[in-house]
Amino acid sequence: MKSLSLTNRILLLLAVLTLIPAYFTPLWQISLWAPQYPEGLNMKIWIDQLSGNVDQINGVNHYIGMKHIGVEMFPEFTYLKYVIGAMIGLGLIFFLVGKRWSIYSFLGLLSAFGIAILVDMYLWGYEYGHELDPKAAIKVEGMSYQPPLIGYKQLLNFLAYSGPDTGSWILIGGMGLLVLAVYLDWKGK
Template identity: 70%
Template sequence: MKNISPLNRILVFIAAALMISAYFTPLWQISLWAPQYPEGLNMKIWIDRLSGDVEIINGVNHYIGMKHIGVEMFPEFTYLIYVFGVIIAFGFLAVLLAKRWAAYSFFAMIAILGVGVLVDMYLWGYDYGHNLDPTAAIKVPGMAYQPPLLGYKELLNFLAYSGPDTGGWILGVSGLLMAIVVLTEFRKK
């Protein structure tokens, strides 16, 4: 069982430490702009809550039959803090062990978390944008209102954006650092 290099050990430590930011910064954001909201409406998704213009967005979405957005529709908020905690703790353990298998495992955990969160967000967005109240005031036949997973999308007279917020970008840096560690260690084999 080979040890990782001292530099890669430092990178693993930085990657694990950066992940702590998930507890203090918003991870994702969804923004909407329309003629009646030129300044935009913004919803921030944290590890355990929502913030921003959530109630105004709920008011607008009510007219087209979308569900009420609330913390209760995200069971993930009850366990994500623990999932992140386990991954961060394993990252620090990987630093102490300084073994390749531990660094590879830490990278795999980050990658699985990232893919899992994106799949979960896609499924939530699909359900949210397709399962509309049939008694809604505004109906456009054949129209779905699924927000974009990443990037921009026009929804009626709204331009919607979805993407990483501060915490999401920091987590991306953690993943990138771990990808560098894995690639450099794999090349040493």
Template identity: 70%
Template sequence: MKNISPLNRILVLIASVLMISAYFIPLWQISLWAPQYPEGLNMKIWIDKLSGDVDIINGVNHYIGMKHIGVEMFPEFTYLIYVFGFIIGFGILTAIIGKRWAVYTFFSMIVLLGIGVLVDMYLWGYDYGHHLDPTAAIKVPGMAYQPPLIGYKELLNFLAYSGPDTGGWILGVSGLLAGVAAILEWRKK
């Protein structure tokens, strides 16, 4: 296998190092606005925890019978730290050994991670939005309310937004850098 260019080594290294930020800043955010909450309610999703107005959101959601959001609801929190760790480690290794196959693998892993997380979130949202407590005070039409995966969605008096937080955007940049490296290598072939 071919060795990669010094520039691509640096790109891969930067991409790996940037991903370390995932341990220190939130990856995703969900926000809600309503006439009663002009300041908005905000929930942050981290690599291993939730923060923000989770209790208040739970208090509001119980009217339509949504499950109580809590850390225990997400087994992902227990292994995501290792997944990230593995990818970061692999990225750094790639920068050291400088092999082309490693760049492709590194990039694929980030893409797969992104897709995996989105699919996982969609499935969670589907489950969360489709298993409403039938005894809840307010019956949502069709007994289903799936939160938005990305973007805005309205429900009753709430406008919900879901999108990447700082950590998510940085992860995107890592993916982009790894992608550039991979494409540059691919074109050299």
């Protein structure tokens, strides 16, 4: 097995290190704007907690029958920090091994993790936006309130946005470093 070039080893290590900010920065954000909330309502999703205007969002969502948003509805918060810790550990092992397959393995691992997170978020949003309380004060026949997975969506008089926050942008940068390492590896063959 061929060893990684020094450049690719450094890129791999930097990509591994981009996982660390996930413990200290918000990973995702959901924002809502409406005429009665021109400044917007914002919820930040961290590795193990929620922050922002969660109570106000719950108050608004109550009228259309959406479930109460709370940490308890995200079982991922109990194990996500361990999953990311394991990925950091594996990434460091890949760095120490220093073989060409290391960058491909870590890129595959991070890609699978990212896809799994997006699927999980979609499923949560689908359930959250479709399983409404039939006794809700406001009902619009045929309307679901699934937040967008990524991007903007109009939900009644609210404009909703969902997308990466600081931690995810750093992780995306780490993925970019790995893609660069793979490109350099192919180019150097």
